[in-house]
Amino acid sequence: MFRTKGVKRFLSILCTTILLVIILAGCGSTDEQVLGTSDQKDNGTVTETKTSEKENVAPEKASIMIPLYSAEAPPKDSPIYGMINEITKAELDIQFIPSDSYNEKINVAIASNELPDTFVITDFKGSTFVNAARSGMFWDMTDYLPHTQYLSKNYDEVTLYNASLDGRHYMLPRSRVLVRNSVNYRVDWLEKLGLEAPSTPDEIYEVAKAFAEQDPDENGIDDTIGFITGVSPSNSSIGGLSNIVVAYGGPFVWGEDDNGELKPNFFFPAYKDALEWYKKLYDEGLLNKDFAAVSGNRIYEIMNAEQAGLNIANCDELVNRFDPLLKLKAKDNPDIKLEDIFGFTAGPLSNNGGEIKLPAGRGFWGGFAFPKTTLETEDRMLEVLNIVDMFDSPEAKDLLRWGVEGIHYERVDGKAKQTDDIPLYTKEVDPFAQLLVTGRLTPNTPGILPFMSEKVEIYYADNAKHALSDLTGPLISDTAAQKGAQLEKIVNDASIKYIMGIIDLTEWEKSIEEWQKQGGDDIIREYNSQK
DSSP, rough: HHHHHHHHHHHHHHHHHHHHHHHHHHHOSSEEEOOOOEEEEEEEEEEEEEEEGGGEEEEEEEEEEEEEOSSSSSOOHHHHHHHHHHHHHHHEEEEEOOOOOOOOHHHHHHHTOOSSHHHHHHHHTHHHHHHHHHTTOOOOOTTGGGSSSSSSHHHHHHHHTTOOOOTTTTTTEOOOOOOOOEEEEEEEHHHHTTTOOOOHHHHHHHHHHHHHHHTTTTTSSOOBBBBBBOOOOTTTOOTTHHHHHHEEETOSSSSETTOOEEGGGGGSSHHHHHHHHHHHHHHOOOOOOTTTGOOOHHHHHHHHTTBBOOOEEETTTHHHOOHHHHHHHHHTTTTOOOOHHHEEEOOOOOOOOOOOOEEEOEEEEEEOOBBBTTOOOOHHHHHHHHHHHHHTTTHHHHHHHHSSSSSTEEETTTTTOOOOOOOHHHHHHHGGGGGSSSSTTSSSOOOOOOOOHHHHHHHHHGGGGGEEOTTTTTTOOOOHHHHHHHHHHHHHHHHHHHTTTSSSSHHHHHHHHHHHHIIIIIHHHHHHHHO
């Protein structure tokens, strides 16, 4: 099949090249050029690429797998489908996989070699991807990236550095803001109870206690949760725990101890302080009792059902996840706005009134990988790379960020203004945002944002300067790659049990020793050897 297609491709390129010579001879060069076929190499390094006129490239078929964070996948007749195909000159087959099962799906696909042409890797330091990349399963994009039309100009160096594996790029990262989490709360409940917005662990506790005990929804029933959180299905990590550890002065994920040695955060006293904080909330009935069994969308379903009003999570979730609650409230008050219901604060900040530190991500959320098992030739890989590069074109950035003009947004004074039909945007546009590469941070057309969205953007910009990074971000530990998630689960499971009172602190400390014995000490040694 590929051989036949290769002949057709060769003839197509030949015809295109002849046509290009004629056109260029008569008309000069064109700006409408896309990445073509590399034709010269020096010891495996791409030294030159051909380009072909965009208008003359036949539509390419490509299968793509991306995570789905909405309740349902967009319909096949969504206008976004047709327009992104038009922009990329491709026929895309996009598989939307629910985020809760995405990593499991990817791991199975890698193990069985049943992969799409390109897909988003979310756990890029996981053993499955690291081992697969090192075994040569994926194309090394390092030398191809500089030849892309858009991505080569739009990436920042920090993101690329953090997304490297052994100094190479086996995926193209999707840029994201550094600091995303905030303390999210029901502002109307807060006002009813005469409370201030919380931004420290102590203040969060006070608000959680009031939300749980003072009937903030005024229904006369003891049915509200003070602080709601959940557990990651992949490694049992507890939602918001890293924020509380940092608030108590600990590192984010990994930091240096007093001897300058890299250690995971559970080696630091702040981690125990954070555990005690969670345990106190749990013991007093302020934390949802089933938190160990809650994950993903379930948290937002509970909050939309007005059973909880406080959590620590990505603050832009407030903009995207609470339309059902807003509509419910609007039945009694048609003029009500999202900001009348929800608010958020940075943090939690330092509990000791010291320097503000906020947990930071790596500057990206996964990235597009290009498997050699489906992209068997360099030509085919370049075709798909060109499609991903076009996701970062100005017209694609607008489409994937704002939707279709006249349907999902209007253009006012050169800026995009979303229509009031938020459910339509959530259904038809939001899932496609997972195709954005750098466009989430740098949309082509600026927007007139609703108050909450604008507030979130300001938050993102202001808090980047307080970002506290995981010091092992760009480092790779072979042991962590092999069994890092398995080892993390030892400590995370013990932490859950401690919070729930199933084990005591001595038994929790034994889990740390178990972590060390089963490979944790090797991880510490391997990370520190790369400093």
